[in-house]
Amino acid sequence: MQMRNIHSQDKAVAALQQAYAQGRIPHAYLFVGPDGVGKYTTAKAFARLLLCRSPIQNPDRSGPVKADSCGRCPSCQLMDAGNHPDFVLIYKELLQYTEEGKDRDAPLEMPVDVIREFFIDRAARKPVMGPYTVFVIDEAEKVNDSSQNAMLKILEEPPSFCIIILLCSRLEEMLPTTRSRCRILSFGPVSETVIVGELTRKGMDASQALFWARFSEGRLGEALHWARLKESDKPVDAYEIKKELAERLCRLEPADLIDTAGWLIQSAKAVGDAWARQKPNVSTKDLFRTAEKGLLRMVLTLLADLMKIPYSEESSLVYSDQIELVRHLSKKINAEEAAEKIINIQKLLGWVDANVNEKLIFERLLLNWTFSDILPVRSDD
Numbered sequence: 001m002q003m004r005n006i007h008s009q010d011k012a013v014a015a016l017q018q019a020y021a022q023g024r025i026p027h028a029y030l031f032v033g034p035d036g037v038g039k040y041t042t043a044k045a046f047a048r049l050l051l052c053r054s055p056i057q058n059p060d061r062s063g064p065v066k067a068d069s070c071g072r073c074p075s076c077q078l079m080d081a082g083n084h085p086d087f088v089l090i091y092k093e094l095l096q097y098t099e100e101g102k103d104r105d106a107p108l109e110m111p112v113d114v115i116r117e118f119f120i121d122r123a124a125r126k127p128v129m130g131p132y133t134v135f136v137i138d139e140a141e142k143v144n145d146s147s148q149n150a151m152l153k154i155l156e157e158p159p160s161f162c163i164i165i166l167l168c169s170r171l172e173e174m175l176p177t178t179r180s181r182c183r184i185l186s187f188g189p190v191s192e193t194v195i196v197g198e199l200t201r202k203g204m205d206a207s208q209a210l211f212w213a214r215f216s217e218g219r220l221g222e223a224l225h226w227a228r229l230k231e232s233d234k235p236v237d238a239y240e241i242k243k244e245l246a247e248r249l250c251r252l253e254p255a256d257l258i259d260t261a262g263w264l265i266q267s268a269k270a271v272g273d274a275w276a277r278q279k280p281n282v283s284t285k286d287l288f289r290t291a292e293k294g295l296l297r298m299v300l301t302l303l304a305d306l307m308k309i310p311y312s313e314e315s316s317l318v319y320s321d322q323i324e325l326v327r328h329l330s331k332k333i334n335a336e337e338a339a340e341k342i343i344n345i346q347k348l349l350g351w352v353d354a355n356v357n358e359k360l361i362f363e364r365l366l367l368n369w370t371f372s373d374i375l376p377v378r379s380d381d
């Protein structure tokens with residue numbers, strides 16, 4: 001990927017190209033923004049430029065100098081093949097490749113052993129091929145305080161050949177000492193038009209693409225994550241799951257609770273398993289949790305539409321593709337009830353992170369859907 005092909009993050013890309021053109025590249029960057037808006041893609045494209053043997057200086061021949069990687073030199077080819085010796089991607093699942101971590105379960109936080117072995121030890125060695133070693137630390141918000149302190153020495157006095165890029169979705173989780181040593185670049189949500197364009201280019205039907213664009217709230221990576229389930233060797237159609245989920249909720253009776261909860265567990269498992277086949281390096285538990293949260297968010301988005309329908313254009317709703325169903329539900333569930341159910345789902349999303357059993361979570365979701373927690377107002381009060 002070249003810098004010029006990143007269409008959704010113009011400001012961040014321009015800042016990186018300018019730093020490169022001026023020869024004033026900070027040793028540490030902190031890319032901040034929601035998951036799936038292109039932080040990793042941009043970091044990788046920038047690393048490809050930094051490591052490129054014959055960078056292009058002004059591919060557009062107009063406007064400010066826009067440096068970019070060539071895509072043809074041995075370094076660019078190694079980057080594209082995913083085995084450049086001077087590009088180090090650090091993520092928590094690397095634990096299984098450390099001395100201490102063999103056969104240990106995938107952790108929730110970034111283990112200090114990973115930071116020590118893949119970052120601190122590695123930063124002491126010179127690059128193999130080029131002028132730099134580029135470190136990209138994914139989910140930097142999961143590096144706990146003691147690991148951040150262990151990293152501090154390198155962030156304070158980085159060897160001249162080290163460029164460190166921390167990717168983070170929650171800046172408040174980073175210690176002030178870490179933040180102050182990095183150049184911070186913000187990554188905003190990607191526009192609906194760009195996401196729909198990307199998905200339809202991959203052959204997706206326009207109304208499905210629009211659903212995923214709105215559902216992902218500008219996180220292109222998330223929209224692609226759901227869309228790619230269809231490309232798996234055992235394809236899973238997440239769009240059909242969301243449609244069926246809305247239909248099941250629309251006609252849900254107390255007698256269906258157990259059966260529907262079972263269907264939700266199976267659907268989350270199918271989605272999680274398909275992602276696991278596509279991303280063998282990522283913790284299967286994390287992927288299952290992401291799938292569970294995705295299904296909960298599908299319900300939350302539907303409820304948010306119910307709150308919006310009285311004063312919004314129907315075509316602007318997330319579920320505009322199932323508008324008859326939204327209209328029907330809005331007669332059964334009023335705005336106050338929808339708000340109460342949304343609060344319940346937000347609580348359940350926290351339960352997923354706290355590792356609460358999925359059966360309990362989905363049953364609680366459906367119980368709350370069927371029987372509101374709001375106490376009826378007695379007419380004689």
Ligand SMILES: [Zn+2]
Pocket residue numbers: 051052053054055069070071072073074075076
């Ligand atoms: Zn090159």
